Amino acid sequence: MSSIEARSWAFLSEAPAHRDIETLEAHFRRTLAAFGFDRYCCTRLRGLEAHEAPTVVSRHGFEPWDRRYWRERYIEQDPCATWIADSRTGFTWTDVREAAPVATAQAMWSEAAAEGMSNAFVVQMPGPLGEKIILRMTSPSSRLSPQHRPLLEGVGVVFATLAVRLRELAGDRPGPGTLTRREGQCLAWAAKGKSDWEIGAILDISPKTVNHHVEAAKRKLDCPTRIQAVTAALACGLLPKV
CATH class of the missing domain: 3.30.450.80 (Transcription factor LuxR-like, autoinducer-binding domain)
Incomplete structure (x- = not known):
C-alpha cells in the first residue's frame, strides 16, 4: 500500500x-x-x-x-x-x-x-x-x-x-442558566410553532442539528415533551428573544 x-x-x-x-x-x-x-x-x-x-x-x-x-x-x-x-x-x-x-x-x-x-x-x-x-x-x-x-x-x-x-455544533456555546445558546434559540423558535426544518433555515443549521439541541434541552430540563420543555424554559427565563 x-x-x-x-x-x-x-x-x-x-x-x-x-x-x-x-x-x-x-x-x-x-x-x-x-x-x-x-x-x-x-x-x-x-x-x-x-x-x-x-x-x-x-x-x-x-x-x-x-x-x-x-x-x-x-x-x-x-x-x-x-x-x-x-x-x-x-x-x-x-x-x-x-x-x-x-x-x-x-x-x-x-x-x-x-x-x-x-x-x-x-x-x-x-x-x-x-x-x-x-x-x-x-x-x-x-x-x-x-x-x-x-x-x-x-x-x-x-x-x-x-x-x-x-x-454547526461548534455554534453551540454555553448561555445563561442550564441551556446553551443554540438550545435556547431552538426552543424559542419552537415556542413560536416553528418546525425543525423552519428553525434550521432560520439558524442556518440542519433539521437534524435542531432536533439534537431540542432533545438536549429536554434532558436538561427533565421534560419528556417539547411543549413541556418550552414551558419550563419560559418559567425559568431561559429563552432568548427571537
Missing part, C-alpha cells in the same frame, strides 16, 4: 471519531499533503450569482484568492461554475480548461497559478438545507494521478460532510 493510500484510509477510518473542527481540519491537511495539495476551501453555496458569496465552512490558505475572486467577479467568467451548476463532481481545473477553453478566463487561471494554485480538484454534495457543499482543493502542481482521484474524492466528501456537521 502506498503512502497516499495509507493516509487516505487512515483519514476515512479515523475522521468520524473527531469531535472538534480543529482536529478534523489538521488531519485533513496532513492527508491532502500526501496528494501534493496544500490549500482547500469548503463552502455552502446557495447560488452562483456574483453577489452571492458562499458561506465558508472551513478553509486553509484560500483567503487571499477568495477575496480576489469575489472582488473581481470571476464567478461571471469561471467555467467551473457551469460544471458545479450541472452537479458534476470529482473534476479538476485541468478537466474544465481542456473540455471548454474560455478565453475570458485565461487571466483568472494565470493569476491563480501565480499564487501557487496551478490545479484544483473539486467535489460537491447536497447540503442539509438544500444548498450545495463545494470543496476546492488546490495544488502548486498541475498534475493529479488518475489512480488517486477516487481516493481524493472520497477523502474530500467525508471531510466536507463532517466539517459541516462539526461547524
Whole structure:
C-alpha cells in the first residue's frame, strides 16, 4: 500500500471519531499533503450569482484568492461554475480548461497559478438545507494521478460532510442558566410553532442539528415533551428573544 493510500484510509477510518473542527481540519491537511495539495476551501453555496458569496465552512490558505475572486467577479467568467451548476463532481481545473477553453478566463487561471494554485480538484454534495457543499482543493502542481482521484474524492466528501456537521455544533456555546445558546434559540423558535426544518433555515443549521439541541434541552430540563420543555424554559427565563 502506498503512502497516499495509507493516509487516505487512515483519514476515512479515523475522521468520524473527531469531535472538534480543529482536529478534523489538521488531519485533513496532513492527508491532502500526501496528494501534493496544500490549500482547500469548503463552502455552502446557495447560488452562483456574483453577489452571492458562499458561506465558508472551513478553509486553509484560500483567503487571499477568495477575496480576489469575489472582488473581481470571476464567478461571471469561471467555467467551473457551469460544471458545479450541472452537479458534476470529482473534476479538476485541468478537466474544465481542456473540455471548454474560455478565453475570458485565461487571466483568472494565470493569476491563480501565480499564487501557487496551478490545479484544483473539486467535489460537491447536497447540503442539509438544500444548498450545495463545494470543496476546492488546490495544488502548486498541475498534475493529479488518475489512480488517486477516487481516493481524493472520497477523502474530500467525508471531510466536507463532517466539517459541516462539526461547524454547526461548534455554534453551540454555553448561555445563561442550564441551556446553551443554540438550545435556547431552538426552543424559542419552537415556542413560536416553528418546525425543525423552519428553525434550521432560520439558524442556518440542519433539521437534524435542531432536533439534537431540542432533545438536549429536554434532558436538561427533565421534560419528556417539547411543549413541556418550552414551558419550563419560559418559567425559568431561559429563552432568548427571537
